[in-house]
Amino acid sequence: MPYPLICLGFQSYGAKMGIDLSGKVVIVTGGAKGIGEGCVQKFFDSNATVISFDLDSSSLANQNSKYADFESRFSSQVVDVSNEAQVEDAVTKVLAAHGRIDGLINCAGIQTYGSVTDTTEEVWDRTFNVNAKSMFLTAKYVAPAMITQKAGSIVNISSVQSLMSQKTVVAYAASKGAINALTRASAIDLAISGVRVNAILPGSVDTPMLRTSAEMHRGEKSIEEVLADWGAGHPLGRIAKSSEIGDLAVFLVSNESAFITGQSIVIDGGLSIQVPVILPGK
Numbered sequence: 001m002p003y004p005l006i007c008l009g010f011q012s013y014g015a016k017m018g019i020d021l022s023g024k025v026v027i028v029t030g031g032a033k034g035i036g037e038g039c040v041q042k043f044f045d046s047n048a049t050v051i052s053f054d055l056d057s058s059s060l061a062n063q064n065s066k067y068a069d070f071e072s073r074f075s076s077q078v079v080d081v082s083n084e085a086q087v088e089d090a091v092t093k094v095l096a097a098h099g100r101i102d103g104l105i106n107c108a109g110i111q112t113y114g115s116v117t118d119t120t121e122e123v124w125d126r127t128f129n130v131n132a133k134s135m136f137l138t139a140k141y142v143a144p145a146m147i148t149q150k151a152g153s154i155v156n157i158s159s160v161q162s163l164m165s166q167k168t169v170v171a172y173a174a175s176k177g178a179i180n181a182l183t184r185a186s187a188i189d190l191a192i193s194g195v196r197v198n199a200i201l202p203g204s205v206d207t208p209m210l211r212t213s214a215e216m217h218r219g220e221k222s223i224e225e226v227l228a229d230w231g232a233g234h235p236l237g238r239i240a241k242s243s244e245i246g247d248l249a250v251f252l253v254s255n256e257s258a259f260i261t262g263q264s265i266v267i268d269g270g271l272s273i274q275v276p277v278i279l280p281g282k
């Protein structure tokens with residue numbers, strides 16, 4: 001007799017594991033590719049209505065085709081999220097179509113390289129405009145609807161490079177540090193209204209951005225070999241899938257995370273917990 005009881009218990013636990021965001025409206029910036037695309041898929045799978053904002057119109061067109069049978073639950077807009085007028089217009093359209101916004105997942109970002117002496121002002125400004133200013137702008141236009149609703153969750157994709165660094169990433173690393181500070185400051189402003197703001201800090205994630213970096217630095221190696229090498233630097237022995245970042249974003253929009261705000265949450269396979277010292281003979 002104990003066997004059926006164990007099965008019932010397991011089924012009930014399994015049902016609880018899937019987060020259901022039916023009725024929730026979620027914007028994902030940078031949603032056409034990489035981590036954003038992973039977030040779009042995970043929110044869609046959680047029954048949310050998803051709006052994908054991206055600059056890349058051809059990838060958005062592919063995404064529109066993918067979700068063509070689900071027009072009521074998926075749409076997209078070509079938006080430069082570093083441009084205030086475009087962000088205001090895009091958010092206004094979402095509110096006109098859906099009447100509410102429950103989640104804002106800020107994934108749009110660019111990787112730039114340069115040391116403190118050779119980074120140009122143009123690269124610095126572009127990096128900050130796309131990576132940090134965009135997250136301020138989207139929150140500025142989305143948060144009023146969340147405040148009216150007295151509920152909402154904003155998730156900013158930062159990076160472990162906001163906590164630890166490497167050579168020639170001055171503007172990128174600084175922009176990611178700015179995201180963590182923006183997250184804390186806006187979380188405090190919005191907490192009284194029931195709106196939460198958190199940052200996700202990934203290690204390496206298999207996306208077009210990471211593959212472009214691998215191409216730049218691969219030397220004689222193939223891109224797959226470079227990604228495997230980078231994966232080996234993470235204690236779990238691999239880089240992440242964009243869907244794994246999407247799972248965390250879904251959790252941070254759900255009521256399962258209702259008491260979490262202002263946090264910088266690391267998801268890096270242990271990359272940031274290790275000391276780079278190998279004992280002799282190990």
Ligand code: NAP
Binds near residue numbers: 031
């Ligand atoms: P990705 O593969 O390059 O995808 C980013 C998407 O954002 C692209 O479709 C890109 O379009 C779009 N985008 C760029 N600038 C935009 C703008 N101004 N307005 C609207 N859309 C814009 O990058 P990813 O690797 O998924 O990275 C997503 C976020 O995660 C970034 O903030 C990145 O810094 C962060 N992150 C990534 C990793 C990683 O290992 N991949 C690790 C830590 C943090 P275009 O291609 O046309 O520019």
